[in-house]
Amino acid sequence: MSKNELKVLSQAEWKVMKVVWNIQSRAARDISEQTKAQYGMTDVTTRTLLRRLVEKGHIKTIPVGNSYLYEPVSSMVDTICAAADELLDNTPGRAAKSLMFHMVNQGKLSGSDIQELRTLLDSYEENQEDEG
């Protein structure tokens, strides 16, 4: 076990991870530029957080000349799903449904996302229509 038992992310670490996931050029300089623009974090702070994220196993480093490229170990989707699982475990299913409604109503989904999701739900409905 504990293969994907990555240590839990703190608030500031999430911010850095989100930048790392979305950025093209993953040098510390570029990442800190983004974290400053998006969250007002200073350069030194970002570098410290990058180091801690490496220690925690969320980021791996690729040595390049003087420094590193910082590459995420898990995808954003996987990490967010894991966080959601932790949030939703042993809570009554109602929360999951309401959360999904909320996301839909927040416009988090594109038109094609909605279609895909409908298709997925269709397949589940077939299997479950004689249950609940």
Next chain:
Amino acid sequence: MSKNELKVLSQAEWKVMKVVWNIQSRAARDISEQTKAQYGMTDVTTRTLLRRLVEKGHIKTIPVGNSYLYEPVSSMVDTICAAADELLDNTPGRAAKSLMFHMVNQGKLSGSDIQELRTLLDSYEENQEDEG
């Protein structure tokens, strides 16, 4: 502002909140009984966390005789949705879709949940079918 600007929950505070939301009898004793059963937390620790949650504004107290009843200020759904928003803000929408797929595939939804969600998606599809 800052009406619903409740301070962010820590790991252990989430656990206590989840118990508080789900439990019937909200005396400290009953809550700590649950946190012990579910998470192995000791009685004193739970009471400390309850106190901090009151300080942070997530729980309000109702004096009853010797002690309090601990009542959540926001519903579980609202709090989880807020957490999800924070998690998903300024990330490309892809994460939201994948997260929803994940939850569906994890069986978080009942048959009737799925039907309701389908109905919701239908209404959105009508409005967006000529977009992307």
Next chain:
DNA sequence: CTTTATCTCGTACAATTGAACTAGTTCGCG
């Protein structure tokens, strides 16, 4: 080769968090 700009890394330090002990108050029972 020397200077200079960048990096990483160790360290620092206050605030927060996880966990727990204790003192002092109040309830319930005899």
Next chain:
DNA sequence: CGCGAACTAGTTCAATTGTACGAGATAAAG
């Protein structure tokens, strides 16, 4: 009323987190 049980609230303490400085290494420029 008096005693023990249960409760809250204040305090403690180590670990983690948020933020940041400075040292030493290395690349690039002259």
